[in-house]
Amino acid sequence: MSEPTIYDVAREAGFSIKTVSRVLNGEDGVRPETVARVRAAIDHLDYHPNPAARRLGGGKLPTIGLVVDSLNDPFFGEVIAVVERRAVEMGMDVLVASTGMDAARNQSQIERLVRRGVAGLIVAPFGEGQAARAVLPDKIPVVVIDRQCGILDKDVVRVTDHEGAHEAVCHLIAHGHRRIAFLGETAEFSTVRDRLAGYSDALLDAGLEVDGQLIETTCWDADAAYPLALAMLAPADAPTAVFASTPLVGLGVLRALKRLDRQDVALVVFGDFPLAELMTPPTTVVDQQPTALAEAAFDHLARRLEDPVAAVVETVLPTRLVQRGSGELPPRGPR
Amino acid sequence: MSEPTIYDVAREAGFSIKTVSRVLNGEDGVRPETVARVRAAIDHLDYHPNPAARRLGGGKLPTIGLVVDSLNDPFFGEVIAVVERRAVEMGMDVLVASTGMDAARNQSQIERLVRRGVAGLIVAPFGEGQAARAVLPDKIPVVVIDRQCGILDKDVVRVTDHEGAHEAVCHLIAHGHRRIAFLGETAEFSTVRDRLAGYSDALLDAGLEVDGQLIETTCWDADAAYPLALAMLAPADAPTAVFASTPLVGLGVLRALKRLDRQDVALVVFGDFPLAELMTPPTTVVDQQPTALAEAAFDHLARRLEDPVAAVVETVLPTRLVQRGSGELPPRGPR
DNA sequence: TGAGGTATTGACAGCGCTGTCATGCGCACT
DNA sequence: AGTGCGCATGACAGCGCTGTCAATACCTCA
Numbered sequence: 001m002s003e004p005t006i007y008d009v010a011r012e013a014g015f016s017i018k019t020v021s022r023v024l025n026g027e028d029g030v031r032p033e034t035v036a037r038v039r040a041a042i043d044h045l046d047y048h049p050n051p052a053a054r055r056l057g058g059g060k061l062p063t064i065g066l067v068v069d070s071l072n073d074p075f076f077g078e079v080i081a082v083v084e085r086r087a088v089e090m091g092m093d094v095l096v097a098s099t100g101m102d103a104a105r106n107q108s109q110i111e112r113l114v115r116r117g118v119a120g121l122i123v124a125p126f127g128e129g130q131a132a133r134a135v136l137p138d139k140i141p142v143v144v145i146d147r148q149c150g151i152l153d154k155d156v157v158r159v160t161d162h163e164g165a166h167e168a169v170c171h172l173i174a175h176g177h178r179r180i181a182f183l184g185e186t187a188e189f190s191t192v193r194d195r196l197a198g199y200s201d202a203l204l205d206a207g208l209e210v211d212g213q214l215i216e217t218t219c220w221d222a223d224a225a226y227p228l229a230l231a232m233l234a235p236a237d238a239p240t241a242v243f244a245s246t247p248l249v250g251l252g253v254l255r256a257l258k259r260l261d262r263q264d265v266a267l268v269v270f271g272d273f274p275l276a277e278l279m280t281p282p283t284t285v286v287d288q289q290p291t292a293l294a295e296a297a298f299d300h301l302a303r304r305l306e307d308p309v310a311a312v313v314e315t316v317l318p319t320r321l322v323q324r325g326s327g328e329l330p331p332r333g334p335r
Numbered sequence: 336m337s338e339p340t341i342y343d344v345a346r347e348a349g350f351s352i353k354t355v356s357r358v359l360n361g362e363d364g365v366r367p368e369t370v371a372r373v374r375a376a377i378d379h380l381d382y383h384p385n386p387a388a389r390r391l392g393g394g395k396l397p398t399i400g401l402v403v404d405s406l407n408d409p410f411f412g413e414v415i416a417v418v419e420r421r422a423v424e425m426g427m428d429v430l431v432a433s434t435g436m437d438a439a440r441n442q443s444q445i446e447r448l449v450r451r452g453v454a455g456l457i458v459a460p461f462g463e464g465q466a467a468r469a470v471l472p473d474k475i476p477v478v479v480i481d482r483q484c485g486i487l488d489k490d491v492v493r494v495t496d497h498e499g500a501h502e503a504v505c506h507l508i509a510h511g512h513r514r515i516a517f518l519g520e521t522a523e524f525s526t527v528r529d530r531l532a533g534y535s536d537a538l539l540d541a542g543l544e545v546d547g548q549l550i551e552t553t554c555w556d557a558d559a560a561y562p563l564a565l566a567m568l569a570p571a572d573a574p575t576a577v578f579a580s581t582p583l584v585g586l587g588v589l590r591a592l593k594r595l596d597r598q599d600v601a602l603v604v605f606g607d608f609p610l611a612e613l614m615t616p617p618t619t620v621v622d623q624q625p626t627a628l629a630e631a632a633f634d635h636l637a638r639r640l641e642d643p644v645a646a647v648v649e650t651v652l653p654t655r656l657v658q659r660g661s662g663e664l665p666p667r668g669p670r
Numbered sequence: 671t672g673a674g675g676t677a678t679t680g681a682c683a684g685c686g687c688t689g690t691c692a693t694g695c696g697c698a699c700t
Numbered sequence: 701a702g703t704g705c706g707c708a709t710g711a712c713a714g715c716g717c718t719g720t721c722a723a724t725a726c727c728t729c730a
Contacts, residue, residue: 003450005716016680021718029678048450052390053716056685061387063430071419072412074609080415081407084433093447095398096431098419112428115338115383254613274409275610278589340686351710356688364708388686391715 004045013041024049055117060140062092064301065113067106067123071098074273075247075290076124079145082294083122090302092119099126101220107135114140120301125149128188141304143297147190148314155300156314157293161191161270164286164319165198166205168268169243171284171321173206176331177241177266181214181232183225183253184245192217195245195270214239225252233260240331241266247273247285254279266329268321277324284327287320339380348376359384390452395475397427399636400448402441402458406433409608410582410625411459414480417629418457425637427454434461436555442470449475455636460484463523476639478632482525483649490635491649492628496526496605499621499654500533501540503603504578506619506656508541511666512576512601516549516567518560518588519580527552530580530605549574560587568595575666576601582608582620589614601664603656612659619662622655 006024010017015038022030023038030038041047055061064087068076084094095113099106106126113121120141125132132149136142144156172180182199184192196217200210216232219225225244229252232238242265244250250269257265269276269285276283296315304310321327341359345352350373357365358373365373376382390396399422403411419429430448434441441461448456455476460467467484471477479491507515517534519527531552535545551567554560560579564587567573577600579585585604592600604611604620611618631650639645656662 007716017717018680018682018719019678022679025718031678034678050391050450050716052387052396052452053685054718055387056385056391056687056716057718058685059718070416072409072416074407074409074412077407077409077412080431081405081433084406084431085435088432088444088447093430093432093451095428096415096419097423097428098416100420109423112423115385116428117387251609251613254610258613273610275586275589275608275613278586278593278610279613280615342686352687353689353710353712354708357709360688366708369708385686388715389688391686391717392688393715394688 003050004047006047006049008045009038009041009047012045013038060119061117063095063116063118064092065095065097065110065116065118065121065123067097067099067109067113067121067125069099069101069124069126071096073248075271075288078290079122079124079294079297082291083298086295086298086302099124101126103127103131110135110137120305122297122301125151128190141301141308143300143304145293145297149190153312155304155312157297157300157317158191158315159288159293159317159319161194161319162198162201164270164288164321165195165243165245166202167198167319167321168270168284168286168327169199169202170205171323171327172241172243172266172268173202173208175241175266175328177239178208178331179211179214179237179239180241180243181239182216182243182245183219183229183232183249184217185219185221185249187217192245199243219249219252222248222251222255225249226255229253229256230259233257233262233265239265241268241329243267244269247271250283250285254283264329264332266327266331268327270319272322276322279324279326281325281329284324285322287322289317289320292317338385339382341382341384343380344373344376344382347380348373395454396452398430398451398453399427400430400432400445400451400453400456400458402432402434402444402448402456402460404434404436404459404461406431408583410606410623413625414457414459414629414632417626418633421630421633421637434459436461438462438466445470445472455640457632457636460486463525476636476643478636478639480628480632484525488647490639490647492632492635492652493526493650494623494628494652494654496529496654497533497536499623499656500530500578500580500605501537502533502654502656503605503619503621503662504534504537505540506658506662507576507578507601507603508537508543510576510601510663512574513543513666514546514549514572514574515576515578516574517551517578517580518554518564518567518584519552520554520556520584522552527580534578554584554587557583557586557590560584561590564588564591565594568592568597568600574600576603576664578602579604582606585618585620589618599664599667601662601666603662605654607657611657614659614661616660616664619659620657622657624652624655627652 006017006020009020020038023035051061066083087094097109114137122143124146129150133151142154144154203210216228244253272285272287341352341355344355355373358370386396422429432444449472457478459481464485468486477489479489538545551563579588607620607622
């Protein structure tokens, strides 16, 4: 009635549990004929090894931990979907954890997953440098996604934040804009700093000055971004274009534009979002391909699961400027 | 160096492991003074019980399994976020699994989670009736969300699909519409059938006829809905209003409207979505409050975790018509 | 023919916990 | 003083697996 155990398989196959264990783990030194007999017994009984027992016997769970800022963010939604699909393909499952942008919670979540015995971790770490590094475990493979945070001894998969922002702002400049706002989340994220640097460099490259008045880096989420965007766009000398460093910030900006009933402000958002093409005008974005990022992260994790001492790699995926209309608006003349 | 075990705690506290175990599990028959000493030892050593060992000793993992159609659907994103937050609050964690709208995968995913030893399951079941019921385990608590599927012996949390659709279509009728299209995913979902029934009833209540030409129930996703919506809206006698039975279908409709450059077709979407208010015109929706639904589902699961034989309850949450503009458009006159 | 090696398999302990049952103790009561 | 009981605690097996080491059979080579 209850689940078959390794003893049932051993009895059915006519070998000891150890031999069954060997077959299960693909160890060699077992005669092919024996392997076949054991396999047949496994199939016949529909046996599945008990992960808890395996773990107790000194192993890891067939489980991957995924730690992200927020589980309902569309960007991470794509990541979760990809990671789960890939994990299931290789017989593993996925424990999810959110940090809620809180350093303490970030740490406790990671510790919990490690104690659970996950085999590996994919993390969008919250925080910076030493502090961020310190909470990442060393005993199991970890792949860092989206951010770098100065972590040198872990595999990292991220996108060309600087270049993507640079390209976007150059694009706006090429369309005649001179006063371009930057709205970002907290500068605690390396991504935001890199994108800000790309923004600044683009302005400097064009011989324009970087005006601190046009830079806002406290837009924690869309709700926080909205009033800040309103304030930024209200003055008579308001910027003629806006660069939003994340989709959530972009959403706040779009709300502000809607509220002000303005369709003449150019906008480029870093990070694509589902309904961008339905905006009026359709929103030009820097696509960071969350799917490809997640696939790459999983590839790295799978590789390191096989070979824990493989060399550390940092993968930087290219971004892609998707012109849809909002980024190609000309600057509005003075009122 | 490695994690402290129950033996370490026992030694530190000066009791046997069994007494520590009793304290850990809140069993009574332990002197308060002893409890305090054991607690102190636990804190001092920063001891955390090993879930795998617990499970092996005949228990369940402190883990909840969550099975949904798709992990990057915004609706389920909200559900995941709520479930994870609540789970972590009570010291549990969350294994996620997606069915990809595939009955076989639905079944294998559920089986896998059960084998892993999750303590409970929250499932948006795929499929119908007996078949759907058969894959749900009986040994652990299960809460069914979003759909009913004729499952009578499990807690269910869903919304007023029929009433919500009825209200939406009445709303369109009240604004003068007579030819109203229904676009839905597959009729395999009870939700879609219920919403279709609400739609039909609203028409009949108003003395209007139900025209099969205006009903489409094969819009699996936004990509499938788009051409179907285009076809539906192309003819000279096209409907003047559309009711989309899910946000994904609504997205397809919005794309079609954008493509046709029509802003005069009334639209109500069942299910809110993040950028609805930024559409032109802003999209009127039937809000199904995914957050409240997830909270209720978790409440039920927590209750049943404590009391496995509690009476089965079905919670039906109200929907709310959110008027934003698209649902209040008047019918366009004949061309 | 016998020593030594290799290939294959098995016996058994132990992972960290919980369940079962036993033990010891102090108390009320006869 | 003797009996019985309830309370607090402990000893120990067992959950299903893997790691270590031993055992057996069969070869090879001298």
